[in-house]
Amino acid sequence: MSVEKVVAPVEVDEAQVAPARAKKRRRRWAMPLGRLAIVVVLLVLWELSAGVVVDEFFVSRPSKIWEKWAEWAADGTLWYNASSTFASAGVGFAIGGALALLVGYVLGGSRRLGDLIEPFITSIYSLPKLALVPLFVMWFGIGRPLQVAICALVVFFLMFYNTFYGIRDVDRSLIDAMRVMGGSRWDIAVRVRLPSALVWVVAGLKLSVPQALVAVVVAEILASNRGLGHLVALNSGQFNASGTFAALFTLLIIGITVDRLVAVITRRALLWKQDGVETQ
Known part of the structure; x- marks a missing residue:
């Protein structure tokens, strides 16, 4: 009973x-x-x-900056230039990120090949990126090809090192266990290496997404006739403080928004790891 x-x-x-x-x-x-x-x-x-403490010529006023921003939003200037910046940043990030994941995975998974090639990548990484701009202008001209190239270069290095060391940090016993169970290289990549290196990759993603935008804006300031960076350079060259601050505040708002979105995405991507830690 x-x-x-x-x-x-x-x-x-x-x-x-x-x-x-x-x-x-x-x-x-x-x-x-x-x-x-x-x-x-x-x-x-x-x-x-x-106009009281500082001359208005240098700092303008928030009210006038808002008027200029509203004017750009109404006549399409803001969207025309912002869309160009986003397009270049998106293409550059996709190219640089894809190459970084591929090269980082291959070199991180092969100890000999990684030790052979990694110093060459580090030597290129040590070069100031702005010093390469004149060379890129010779290769790609000015405009979007230049912006995409600089963006892809910046994103590549940020994503590469996180992927490279993330793959190398994978516990070797997990790989051996997967091989004992008859797992293929694809199984090892998808079920062991990439999930284990996800924390590193996500950290690289959080760093590289805002920097992709920064790289494109710098390229637009140096050599471009379109984009938010071009708006900054154009208005500062005309000593238009209202227009310069309006473009800068637009970049500020976009940067904060992108950073918050990436934070939400990366937090969701790591939920499985956080849940695993809490259950231990």
């Missing part, structure tokens, strides 16, 4: 839980509201001090 133990359901006192929920909700909103307050205070101080 079996005796079943009946566990009575735990009653939750809403009167005790409600204050805790309200406190948690307030904490959740406290940080964004605090940041917004700082931005508002800085903009107000800027508006009041322009």
Whole structure:
């Protein structure tokens, strides 16, 4: 005869839980509201001090910057140049990232080949990227090909080293176990090496995505007739502080947005690892 133990359901006192929920909700909103307050205070101080503390010719005013930004948004200037920047950054990131993953995986998986080739890649990486721009202008001309080439170069090195050392950091016993079980090279790559190196790859992704945008903007400033970097160079060359700050703030907003999106994506990509750590 079996005796079943009946566990009575735990009653939750809403009167005790409600204050805790309200406190948690307030904490959740406290940080964004605090940041917004700082931005508002800085903009107000800027508006009041322009022309009084600092000559308006050099710093303009937030109100005039907003007028210029709204004008660009209305006549299509903003979208025309932003779309060019995004297109170049997207193509450059895809090319540089794909090459970095491929080369990093091959060299990281082969100890001899990696030790042979890696010093040459490091020597190229040690060169200042801006020093290569004149050479790239000779090869690719100005415009989008130049922007894509510089972006791909910057992304390649950031992604390569994370992939390379991530693959080398994989536990050798896991690879041997997969081979004992009859796993093919594809199985080892997909089921062992890439998942184990995912943390490194994600770290490289978080670094390279914003830097891809930076590389394209720098190329646009140096040699281009289109893009957000071109807007910065054009307006600064005309001593137009309102236009220069409007372009810079556009880049600032885009950079923050891209960084937050990448943070969300990388956090979701590593959920499986976090869950594994919590269950240990």
